[in-house]
Amino acid sequence: MKFYENLSEAMENLTKRGAFLTVKESDSVNTMTISWGYVGYSWNKPFFVAMVRPQRYTYEFIKTAKDYTISIPYSDEMKKALTICGTKSGRDIDKEKVANIRFIPAKITETPVVDNCDMYYECKITYVDRIHKDSFPDELKKNYPKDDYHYVYYGEIVECYTK
Template structure:
């Protein structure tokens, strides 16, 4: 069922933050998903947007740099807890996450990147802007807490072109 991007926004963001979600990207014939628990939804440039952060060391970063879209698949319950754990700790460079995590990708409605089957809320996003973090602009507290080892994020701003619940 298609919904406006603000419908169930509070529930979706709570689950993203507390349980995690799958960020999935397709570049060429390669598809990878990773677990995220950071992100924000807002309204920028006259468009509903979702901002996702991907560390430069991640395999997903290699793919999203050459992609035009990404999707966010948010499970509400605990049934995908193990899959989120695998996708958050193992690299698609090294293993077949689909097989290891027991997940299945299904085509999205509007973008080339697929979604993870079995989730409850989906955001399909067309990349409209990206920016590497500038460590000199971070507060010392954030830098120490989140970037003590370096490995900064690139921020990807995606126009939400489709948002729906299972």
């Protein structure tokens, strides 16, 4: 499927319900809930751009990873799982068990996807940068009361599909 197919529905559900950002490192997998991110086209390639704060457990995985996946549910069936994965750390709990989710193999990436979602993006990390406080607009700094600015991950979409 083309990266822009179902994009309106995917972005609406990302911002309304959230999505799972999943990363694999060695034999370990961690997922977290995101509601910020976007799909775009740069450098003649489609990208899913995701942001991760440095204090998140997922950051420990993604800073050395080659890829990540985005799994977006379209219904409230995953609401509890999204809440757990957005408020609890994989340092402290087994999210797969506690949130009652299941990781299944992705089509291309080493990182799996979260089963029972409706839209999937498999992404190869191409570029990373950190949001720089000095060049960030004052009106948006309220999103960072602890000065914990995100790292921004540009993941080339190497595969996308619906359930």
